[in-house]
Amino acid sequence: MDLAAAVAPTTLARQRTLPVSSPLIPLFPDGALVRGRAVSCQGVAATSLALAIAAEPTTAGAWAAVVDVPWLGVEAAVELGIPLERLVRVDPGPNGSKSEWADLVGAVLDGFEVVVTRVPRHLSATVARRVQARVQAREAVLITVGSSAGTGAAGRGPLPLDLTLETTAAVWEGVEQGWGCLRGRRVTVTSAGRRIPRPRQVEVWLPGPGGGVAAVENVETEPVLRSVG
Amino acid sequence: MRYVTVWCPDWPVVAAGVAAGVPAVVLHANRVVARSPAAAAEGVLQGQRRRDAQRCCPDVLLLDHDPDRDARAFEPVVRAVGRFAPRLEVVEPGWSCLDARGPSRYFGGDQRLAEQLMSAVREHAGRIAVGVGVADGRFASAVAARRAAGGRGPMVVDPGGSAAFLDRLPVAWLQHVGEADAELVGLFARMGLARLGDLAALPAGDVLARFGPAGRHAHRVASADDDRSANAEEPPPERRVEQCFEDPVVQVQPLVFVGKHLADQLVAELAAEGQVCTRLVVTAETEHGERTERAWYRAAGLSAPAMVERVRWQLDGWMAAGEVSAGVVLLRLAPDEVRGDDGDQLRLWGGPSAADERAARAVTRLAGMVGDDGVLVPAWHGGRLPGDRYGWVPASTTDLTDPDDTAQRLRPDLNGPWPGSLPAPSPAVVPPEAQTATLTDATGELVRVSGRGELSAAPARLTIGDRSAQTVIGWAGPWPLDERWWEPPRHRRLARLQVVTADGTAHLVLAEHRHWWVAASYG
Numbered sequence: 053m054d055l056a057a058a059v060a061p062t063t064l065a066r067q068r069t070l071p072v073s074s075p076l077i078p079l080f081p082d083g084a085l086v087r088g089r090a091v092s093c094q095g096v097a098a099t100s101l102a103l104a105i106a107a108e109p110t111t112a113g114a115w116a117a118v119v120d121v122p123w124l125g126v127e128a129a130v131e132l133g134i135p136l137e138r139l140v141r142v143d144p145g146p147n148g149s150k151s152e153w154a155d156l157v158g159a160v161l162d163g164f165e166v167v168v169t170r171v172p173r174h175l176s177a178t179v180a181r182r183v184q185a186r187v188q189a190r191e192a193v194l195i196t197v198g199s200s201a202g203t204g205a206a207g208r209g210p211l212p213l214d215l216t217l218e219t220t221a222a223v224w225e226g227v228e229q230g231w232g233c234l235r236g237r238r239v240t241v242t243s244a245g246r247r248i249p250r251p252r253q254v255e256v257w258l259p260g261p262g263g264g265v266a267a268v269e270n271v272e273t274e275p276v277l278r279s280v281g
Numbered sequence: 282m283r284y285v286t287v288w289c290p291d292w293p294v295v296a297a298g299v300a301a302g303v304p305a306v307v308l309h310a311n312r313v314v315a316r317s318p319a320a321a322a323e324g325v326l327q328g329q330r331r332r333d334a335q336r337c338c339p340d341v342l343l344l345d346h347d348p349d350r351d352a353r354a355f356e357p358v359v360r361a362v363g364r365f366a367p368r369l370e371v372v373e374p375g376w377s378c379l380d381a382r383g384p385s386r387y388f389g390g391d392q393r394l395a396e397q398l399m400s401a402v403r404e405h406a407g408r409i410a411v412g413v414g415v416a417d418g419r420f421a422s423a424v425a426a427r428r429a430a431g432g433r434g435p436m437v438v439d440p441g442g443s444a445a446f447l448d449r450l451p452v453a454w455l456q457h458v459g460e461a462d463a464e465l466v467g468l469f470a471r472m473g474l475a476r477l478g479d480l481a482a483l484p485a486g487d488v489l490a491r492f493g494p495a496g497r498h499a500h501r502v503a504s505a506d507d508d509r510s511a512n513a514e515e516p517p518p519e520r521r522v523e524q525c526f527e528d529p530v531v532q533v534q535p536l537v538f539v540g541k542h543l544a545d546q547l548v549a550e551l552a553a554e555g556q557v558c559t560r561l562v563v564t565a566e567t568e569h570g571e572r573t574e575r576a577w578y579r580a581a582g583l584s585a586p587a588m589v590e591r592v593r594w595q596l597d598g599w600m601a602a603g604e605v606s607a608g609v610v611l612l613r614l615a616p617d618e619v620r621g622d623d624g625d626q627l628r629l630w631g632g633p634s635a636a637d638e639r640a641a642r643a644v645t646r647l648a649g650m651v652g653d654d655g656v657l658v659p660a661w662h663g664g665r666l667p668g669d670r671y672g673w674v675p676a677s678t679t680d681l682t683d684p685d686d687t688a689q690r691l692r693p694d695l696n697g698p699w700p701g702s703l704p705a706p707s708p709a710v711v712p713p714e715a716q717t718a719t720l721t722d723a724t725g726e727l728v729r730v731s732g733r734g735e736l737s738a739a740p741a742r743l744t745i746g747d748r749s750a751q752t753v754i755g756w757a758g759p760w761p762l763d764e765r766w767w768e769p770p771r772h773r774r775l776a777r778l779q780v781v782t783a784d785g786t787a788h789l790v791l792a793e794h795r796h797w798w799v800a801a802s803y804g
Contacts, residue, residue: 096785099709099804115640125801126659126671127707137687140640140676141657142647159650163643165636222785224803227755230739234706234757234779234787234803259706259803 070109070165070193073133075267078254079217079243085109087165087191090184090211094198095219097239100128100258102195104265105217106166107133109193114165119157120144121170121197131263140164154179161190168195171211180211215245219258236260238268283381283391283440284419287362287398288412288426289355291315292375295409296354297344304338306331309346310641311680332678348374352594353601359575360602361405365398370560370578374594378422378578381415391415395435412436417443419580420502423458424450443505448478452503460580461499465492469499477503498580516556521615522547529568529608533596536565536609540592543614544585551619557582560618563595568607573599576617588614637682644676653677660690665702665762666777667711667789667801701762703777708789708801715798719744720753720780720790730776730792734761743780743788745799751782759792 069084077083085091085105093101099121110116111133118124118141130136142160144152153172160167167187171180187194196211219239226235236257244251260266289295293307293315304320306313313329323338334341351374362369362377365388369379381391388394395413402411414425416438424447429436438446447454452469454477455461474480480488481504488500501507522543530536540563551558561583564574577583577591592614599605648656657673658681664670680686720728722738729737736759744750759776766772775793777800782788787803 097804103709113634113636115636117643123710123712123804125667125707125709125711126673127667128709130671131705131707132709136659136671136691137681137684138640139659140644140681141659141673142651143655143657145651145655156647156650159647160643162646163640224755224781224785224787227757227779227781227787230736230756232757233704234781236706237787237803259709261705263705263707 068191070114071112072105073108073265075254075256075265076104076241079241079252080215081245081247081252085193086214087193088188089214090187090194090196091215091217092196092198092213093217093219096222097219097237097241097258098198099124100132100265101217101219101241102168102197103129103132103134104258105195106168107265109166110134110138114138115140115163116166116168117142117160117164119160119167119169120153120172121168124168128259128263131259133264154183157183157194158186161186161192161194165192166195167192168197171196175211184212213245214247215243218242218244283385283415283417284378284422285381285384285391285395285398286376286378286412286414286419286422286426287358287402288414288423288430289358289375289402290410290412290427290430291317292355293346293351294344296351296374297347299342299344303342304340305342305344306334307344307346310638310682311645311677314346330680348590349593349597351375353597356598356602357406358402358409358411359598361401362398364401365394367574368576370576371591371594372578376423378419381422385415391437392435395437399435414438416446416505417441418502418505418507419578420458420460420507421447421505424454427457444481447503447505448476448481450477451475452477452480455499455502460502461495465495465499468492481505516551516616516619518615520547520550520619521613522550523564523611523613526608526610526612529610531608533593533600536596536612537589537593539612540596540614541585541589543612544588544592547614547616548583548585548588551616552622555622556619557622558588558616558619559583560616561588561591562613562615562617563592564611564613564615565596565599565609566611567605568610571605571607578618582620582622641681644681648675648677658690661692663699665699665764666791667708668713668715670699670702701760703760703779703789706803708787708803710802710804712801715791715800716746718746718788718790718797718799720778720792720797721750727797728792729795730759730761734759734776740778740780743782743790745788751784753780754783755781 068087072080072085106116115138122143142156144156157169219241221240223238224234226232236259238255239258240253240255242251242253255268257266257268294305294317299305299317302319304323305317306320306325307315308331311331313325313327313334316325320338320341325334325337355374359371359377366379366384369377371377385391385394388397395415399411399413410430412426412430413435414422414429416422416425417440421438421443425436425438452466452474456463456466469480480500485500489497524539524543559582560576560578562574562576566572573595575595644656653675656676658676658679659671660674662669662672679690720740721742722728723741728740740753740756742750743753756778758778761776764773775791778790780788780790788799789801791798791800
C-alpha cells in the first residue's frame with residue numbers, strides 16, 4: 053500500500069469492495085462489487101449469474117444468505133464456487149407479506165455480507181428505500197434475482213438498483229438432436245446502471261464446462277465426439 | 282498469597298431469575314454455558330449443544346447468554362463482599378476473589394471470615410447458592426469455593442496445604458476454573474496425567490519444553506505456585522490512562538465509549554512492549570467526589586473489548602445503585618498487574634472469525650422471526666437427481682461456527698460415487714416440487730419412453746405447467762434410472778432427458794409412470 057492511500061483521511065465508497073470473479077470484472081464499473089449497493093440479475097441465466105457473483109466474496113470469507121429463493125440449486129452453487137459452509141437459505145413463512153420480506157432482509161443484513169433475494173412485486177417505495185438504506189448502512193451487497201422465466205422486467209421495481217445485469221442470447225452447447233449432454237452455455241451479459249454512461253457487454257460461459265464461470269475466449273471449443281455405427 | 286474466593290454456581294441462570302426447580306439452560310452460540318440444578322439433574326452438561334440438552338430434558342427453558350444482565354445481578358454480591366475488603370477482584374459475574382490476609386486477621390481467622398462472607402452474601406443478595414473457599418493461591422481457593430458451593434459451610438485449606446489439597450483432584454479442574462483449555466486438559470489425561478498431583482510432580486522445565494507457556498502455567502497452577510503469573514510485574518504508575526471531562530457526563534453509554542478509547546490506547550501501549558494486562562483497576566469519580574474503584578482480574582489477560590465490557594459492568598452497577606448524585610468527571614484505567622504476552626494468539630486456521638459469529642447470531646435471530654424451518658443450511662444427502670443430492674436442514678440443528686459439524690454436514694466423499702448421475706454443469710433452478718409438463722413430438726403425440734429406454738419419437742415441443750409451448754431445439758437422453766428397487770415404497774423408475782428450448786433455456790425433464798415432469802432448469 054502506498055503512503056498516499058495509508059494516510060488518506062477518508063475511504064471512498066467505491067474503495068470498500070468485495071471481489072468478483074475475473075470473467076465478470078468488465079461488467080462492474082469499479083472492477084469489483086461495491087459494498088452498500090444493489091445488483092440485479094435478470095434474464096435467462098439470472099440465478100446462475102447471481103450465484104457466480106456471490107462466489108468470489110464467499111470464498112474470501114463472507115457469508116451469503118439466500119432469501120426467498122427456494123428453488124436454488126445447491127449443486128450449481130458448488131460448481132460456481134460457493135463454499136456451502138457459509139451459505140444459509142431463509143424462507144419467509146407461507147403467508148409472508150411484503151413488509152415481512154423487508155424485515156427479513158433487514159435482519160439478514162445484520163449478519164451476512166452477501167444477500168441473494170427476489171424482490172416481491174408491487175413493493176412500496178417506502179419499504180424499498182428502507183431496505184436500500186439498510187444495505188448501505190451494513191455495507192453489504194444485495195443481489196436480486198429477476199424472474200427465472202426470463203421476463204426481465206420483474207426486477208424493475210421501486211428498489212433503486214445500482215447495477216442491472218441482463219443475460220441474453222443464451223446458447224447451450226453439447227446437446228444435439230438426441231445425443232450429447234449439456235456442457236456449457238454461452239451467454240451475453242449486459243450491465244447498465246446509474247453509474248455507467250454506456251452499457252458494457254461481455255460474453256461468458258455461464259456455466260462453463262465443469263460448472264464454473266469462464267470467459268468465452270479462454271475455453272477451447274474442442275470437437276465433440278460422436279459415436280457412429 | 283492467601284485468597285478468599287466467593288463463587289456463585291451457575292450464575293447466568295441465577296441472574297436470569299429462574300425459579301428453583303425449573304430446568305433451564307443459558308446458551309451461547311448454541312452451546313450450554315450454564316444450567317440450573319434441575320437441568321443438571323436431568324443430565325444436561327456444560328458445553329453441550331442445544332439439541333442434546335433438549336434431548337436430555339425436553340421441557341428445558343432456553344435463555345440467551347447476556348453478560349451485562351449477569352453483571353448487573355452480581356452487583357449486590359460484589360457490594361456485600363466489598364464490605365469486608367475494598368480491594369476485591371471480580372473475575373467474571375458470579376466469581377470474585379480478595380486477598381485474605383488483612384480481613385482474616387481482622388475477623389479472627391479464615392474460617393470466621395469465610396462464614397461471615399457467606400452470611401453477608403446471603404443477606405444482601407437473597408437466598409442464592411454460594412461457595413466460599415480460602416486457600417493459598419487463586420486457583421486453589423477457586424477450587425475450594427467450587428467444592429464448598431455444594432455443601433453448607435465454607436472450605437478452608439490450611440496455610441501451606443494447597444499443594445496437598447490439589448494433589449488428588451482430577452486435571453479437569455484446570456478447565457473448570459479456566460486455567461487451561463479443553464485441548465490441553467484432554468492431552469494431559471491421554472498422557473496418563475489424571476490428577477493435578479501427577480502434573481505437579483513433573484519437572485517444570487520438561488513441562489515447558491513439551492507444552493509451551495500454556496503447559497508451564499498449568500504446571501504452576503497445579504503445584505499451587507500461582508501467587509502471581511509467571512512473569513507478572515507491577516507496571517509503573519504512568520502506564521495508567523485516564524480521561525477528565527470538562528462537562529460532567531451523566532449517562533453510561535458515552536462513558537463506555539470513552540472507556541473504549543482508553544482501553545484501545547492501553548492495550549496498544551502494552552502490546553508495543555509485548556505485555557498484556559491481567560489485573561485492571563477501573564476508577565470513576567463524580568463532580569461531588571463519589572468514587573468507584575474496582576479491580577478486574579483475568580488470568581488469560583484482558584483484551585480491549587474485555588476491558589470495555591468490565592467498564593460497562595462497573596459503571597452500570599454503580600449508577601444503578603443510586604449512589605451517584607452528579608455527573609462523572611474522571612474515568613481511569615490503571616493496569617495493576619501485567620505480564621509478558623507469551624502467545625495467546627488466535628489460531629491461524631480453524632477458529633471462528635468475527636463474520637462467522639455475526640452470521641451465527643443473525644441465524645438465531647432469523648429463526649425467531651420465521652421459525653426453525655425457515656432458516657436452512659445445505660446438507661449432503663447423496664443421490665442421482667438434482668434435488669436429491671443436497672437437502673436443506675434447519676440451521677438450528679447444526680453449529681455453524683463448528684468446522685467439524687459443518688464438515689460432517691457437507692461431506693460428499695463418504696457416500697461414494699453415484700454412478701448414473703449427470704455430469705456438471707448442474708441446474709441452478711431446482712424447484713422444491715417437480716412441475717408437470719408435456720413433451721410432444723412433431724405430430725402432437727405425447728412422447729413415450731419404452732421399457733428399454735428408447736423414445737417413441739423425437740421430441741418437438743415442451744409445455745411446462747400451464748405456460749405456452751416451446752419448440753425443442755436440442756435434446757439428449759433418455760438416461761434411465763432405476764433406484765431403490767429393493768425397497769418397494771421408495772422404488773423409482775424413470776428416464777431423464779436434457780431438453781433445450783427455443784428461448785435458450787435448458788430443462789431436466791423426467792418421464793415417470795407415463796407422465797412428464799420438469800425436475801429442474803438450467804437457469
